[in-house]
Amino acid sequence: MIATHLPALQVVIPLLAAPICAMLRRGSHAWAWATVVSWTMPVIAVAILLQVLEGGTISYWIGSWEPPWGIEYRIDTANAFVLVLVSAIGAVVMPYARASLEREMPADRQVWYYTMYLLCLTGLLGMAATGDAFNVFVFMEIASLSSYVLIALGRDRRALVAAYQYLIVGTIGATFYVIGVGFLYVMTGTLNIADLAERLPLVENQRPVFVGLAFLTVGLSLKLALFPLHFWLPGAYAHAPSVATAFLAASATKVAIYLMLRFFFTVFGASYPLADLAIPALWIALSLAAIVLASITAIYENDVKRMLAFSSVAQIGYITLGIGLNSEAGLTGSIVHLFNHGLMKGALFLLVGGIAYSTGAVTVDRIAGLARRMPLTFAGLVIGGMSMVGVPGTVGFVSKWYLVLAAVERGWWWLAVLIVASSVLALVYMGRLVEAAYFRPAPASSAGDQEMPLSMLVPAWVLVGACVYFGLDTGLTAEVAAQAARGLLGTP
């Protein structure tokens, strides 16, 4: 009986847990509660994924109102995969959160952090689960408003400025999204995503539909930080509490990318092949610009969190590149990199947060020689960095393999070469960290630095381990991603 309600429970449990968390009023109680709740999430998500893999798309009618009138939760392989990623990251960061936050914020604020974290989780899972374009907007607002608070809770006042900048940009993004949905609603009279896909051919080639698509594209591009709309991201990631950065970097932009896929392929793809809209060419150009320019910026960045944030912009470039390639292999690369990048960026931000736990600010100069004092942290950083570069045996290799494959399939050898060559840029910025930590002498001032507590080290290493595990055993992620890609493209 409970199995049929899993799509609703996935979203409702954290939603109900958030107000209860706010009532607990003590940091340690709120932490225990939020941890228990966030650990049920991947269990539900995996159960949903198994249901989808076995029985096909799940449709759940909220309030028992029949779609398209009522709100429908519609889960196929693509969003089930995203649910697994978001909920798994959400669960892994929770044990880490306690020690990290006790160092970074006063006790009375921790309750609010956990409450907002649960709301953010609700919003992200809701955006992924729902099959209603307006319901997406509602959850987008829940996720965004709570993530502004998460960022503003950072340890110094620059976090407020970063959160405010993100608030302005995020609001513009959400507004553009809802304007786009409004145009589609005017033309089709429906908000249900599956119904939209059916009705769009009836209003073919009318200008409001294209205006709607343009608003949707720009709005979601702001949310997913597509170059050149990424300017809010480095500040937000650099100044948020460490654990919030790891969570948001691994999940928030990924859900926005999923929505982009949903609108490009499920909603519009059926009636307007993307190639006819000149979207692929534009996306390939922007993605390449993101990969090259953001990576170069990362190379010159001295603050390690900002460096990783720019690296995120570059890695998002790889994901959108796959969308631009507009083929099964390209989409598989996109979706698998969406998952893989979540794992590796989550791992790297958790590790850097662990360094910040001991040193305060983390700059390239500050970590000089630290590898001897924090061997496990930096060993993880090396593996995560190798994954970022795309060394075989790590998840980064799997994603790039599919992207190269897709480029070759199109006969674009230059693109395949560029994808491989761009790895060198990642090698340079991750190499700077490794060089500083392993080969430079440690200044006397770092004598007191030591490894982060075990409660933080274990979650970080779980993600590092996942980077290697899913790099070697690609059966699970790549198979599911390929099935999700086929579902989005509508090919059997």
Place this chain on the structure above:
Amino acid sequence: MMHRETIPRVVTKLLFPFILLFALYVQFHGELGAGGGFQAGVIAAAAVILYGIIFGLSAAHRIAPPWLVEMLVPLGVLIYAGVGVVGLLLGGNYLDYFVLDPDPVHGQERGIFWVEIGVLVTVSSTMIAIYYAFAGRGR
């Protein structure tokens, strides 16, 4: 603050119960005409805010203690989301109000009734909390 102004103090005391009564009227009239939990919540909060403006923040804290207000904000959300769970427990889908009563239409009414109560609780306490946050600055 107007501690020594007799007329505002007397008028506030006279109006206070009527403002609350009007809030309840707007709340329960919501399904028949203009009104509902949002409007009623603001009106109810206005009563406390007026009281605070006239008699001072500490007097407002006595009739609506800050800890209580902070508890009520999440409680309203909990009531709203909880109604959905009741639907789930009675064998329907989440937010299913049809199953709240043998007569489905009545079930919808019952569901909306409790949802509006949740909205009232959260909106009124949020308004008061915002007032407390602003009025309490620099104290």
